[in-house]
Amino acid sequence: MPAGVQGALVTPVSGTLMATWMPQSGQSRVPQGRVLLSWTPAGAERMDVTAHLGLAGAQVLLAVWPGLRGDWSGVVRPTVAEVTKLHTALRLATVVLDRPAD
Template sequence: MSGPPVQLSALTEVPMPADARGALVTPTGGGLMAAWMPLDGPARVPPGRVLLSWVPTSDGLVDVRAHLGLAHGHVLLAVWPGLSGEWSRVVRPTVTEVTELHAVLRVATTALERLADCR
């Protein structure tokens, strides 16, 4: 995905609710879409999606984490401690690269499974 970084709020259809402390990010036709997640939202991250979660710190900064959903659970991708201001431009490259990598791996896995079935 190319182009300038965008604010996370620009990827959603509705403004962030007061109780949101996460966003489930989904690749869509060359772009990204996000859905707000409350702190008590579901723990499962769907395969190929990235869950961004953030916690405000006592000094006015934000600690951000990214988890990638896989078929059998999710993995921690990255942690960005102590971010300030518009931090979506910091996390966007990781989210974009990981979702693209997951899509490529999914295609490769499907191709390998089909080849194995042909034998």
């Protein structure tokens, strides 16, 4: 990760996942429905990767992948994609359930 960032903020856009750097000096909370990926070196060619999910009332630890080696996007991407889809579906269900019945 570059200096001055706390991780990559992952956002679903038109069926794909887009990532942007989240600066350390900016907002400290992960926006609702988004995932913040951060990583730190964990030895020879290994990374410890952490994911936090932004919810309406809190930011929660979503996953930790210790000691990943090489291109770890294939390990992390399925979890991030499924969680963002699930969050979208739950938000839609909440909107529908909050509507008055006809």
